[in-house]
């Protein structure tokens with residue numbers, strides 16, 4: 001039974017003290033904010049009491065505007081031109097996070113989305129979710145992953161347009177509007 | 187007097203909760219259930235998990251192309267010197283100089299090549315540089331406690347650092363975390379993402395720590411303990427710890443076929 005040798009290393013919480021280690025300068029700016037195609041994807045993280053979570057870390061991973069998945073270095077040292085598809089931002093004391101990015105193109109037959117990962121003190125294992133966009137309802141109707149989500153919970157995965165080029169994607173770890181989180185290791 | 191100080195649970199109360207949950211998990215495993223290989227998301231002895239874990243079951247889906255890739259980190263992002271946490275200041279940090287090295291493998295035992303590892307840790311007195319760390323142990327002007335590395339062709343990594351101290355926290359009265367180094371890892375697919383902690387062998391705080399004990403299967407949590415390896419110690423210089431890390435997947439059917447044999 002050689003597979004016994006490759007049992008996964010378990011997860012542990014990111015804890016409260018990652019703030020000086022994981023966030024980095026420019027982490028939330030996947031592209032320069034002055035670009036005409038820049039969008040803002042932002043939101044607030046809430047716990048089960050509706051309290052905001054000031055010690056969460058959010059990671060974004062997404063396709064480029066044309067739907068291509070890039071493999072380019074430079075996420076830690078942004079040069080202002082290279083799109084790497086990756087961003088990282090800690091929540092503020094008010095529990096807010098914010099990214100400047102491009103709207104991803106559709107990949108394959110899925111509707112466009114940003115892949116979102118949530119870490120926080122109290123989360124013993126990170127959480128995966130997806131932020132879809134409100135204008136893509138037609139593509140979402142045939143999206144395979146959304147189809148696996150109970151209909152009444154799908155709206156938790158759709159960001160809301162809250163200004164020109166600005167999308168709000170709140171993350172509810174618990175509560176009435178608990179965000180849908182995914183398990184990819186079936 | 188009407189106001190009472192907020193009473194924190196005591197260590198014996200927390201320890202009893204830990205033991206009760208472990209006994210339940212052991213009974214379930216003995217009755218033929220799946221051993222719990224991961225931390226429980228809802229683990230009340232770790233009080234911060236109570237209002238922050240999802241209450242709905244996670245929705246199981248197949249990863250699509252975005253999730254099957256991960257960002258490319260490399261020498262544009264990480265300088266080779268960043269794996270040495272003892273050379274970031276003008277002087278040497280206080281504490282027991284150690285190396286932590288090992289290999290990162292996927293669920294099939296294949297090396298995870300050229301992927302990012304980030305670590306962060308307290309200093310030898312148990313104090314983080316983080317501004318919200320209230321522990322009244324001294325900061326070390328020669329130690330920040332942050333390192334990065336990119337794995338080699340064989341999935342290997344190596345950090346030079348000092349052994350972190352245990353530190354108190356406020357989960358309950360007289361709560362102390364066993365000494366640990368935080369690790370953050372990427373695989374070649376984002377679904378392999380892992381944030382965890384490496385511990386040191388023989389720590390007397392293991393049995394008392396609700397974060398370590400949130401993995402209810404003893405064999406699974408022991409996978410978080412680095413091993414002392416005398417061959418990795420450097421004469422007159424540093425002690426060597428070795429810790430191999432296994433990421434999930436890429437999406438494997440091995441577990442199902444394993445269960446079919448049961």
Ligand SMILES: [Fe+2]
Pocket residue numbers: 015017363366368
């Ligand atoms: Fe820690």
